[in-house]
Amino acid sequence: DAGVIQSPRHEVTEMGQEVTLRCKPISGHDYLFWYRQTMMRGLELLIYFNNNVPIDDSGMPEDRFSAKMPNASFSTLKIQPSEPRDSAVYFCASSPTPGDNQPQHFGDGTRLSIL
């Protein structure tokens, strides 16, 4: 089975540019999560969706960050304008309905560098 697919794997861009990260969850998973990982703060949950609807975006750092899930097989995380402090690895994860206590499955991340 295909796992969670993220693109691009690496992104290097100059500050002020718009950055769009993409995620394709595992088919049939109702939940989708966006995380950010840095050495200083570890893994942080940014936002998660249930059935394409954003449930909790309290982890989104500021208004420069936005996430969408237009359908069950695709989500984007956008940063506009980007800043050097946004440099991190961004992970997408998906899981089935939580009642089954199924673990989240992670993609291999997008390593973002803002110059």
Add this chain to the structure above:
Amino acid sequence: GESVGLHLPTLSVQEGDNSIINCAYSNSASDYFIWYKQESGKGPQFIIDIRSNMDKRQGQRVTVLLNKTVKHLSLQIAATQPGDSAVYFCAEILPYGNNRLAFGKGNQVVVIP
């Protein structure tokens, strides 16, 4: 300049020996716990999970122990192999969030051949 990085606890273990990784979780009402393994350049990979109504669960070469009294979780890896070198995270499902995971800081395991 660069930020000072988070120094992860590191366990160095000889190949073939057993490894034990410990984790303290935060919420006494959490009822589901997961161990993840993260290799360099990859996302966290599910290893094993345990529900709060259990004290122990075994998988292939791995065992998770749960002590709810002191909110402590441990992962035991039997006969550690070079491929076990990675960062290991424990995570708990918070009781008030739908499948929302809270991750620990991580433990680096280095296997010495």
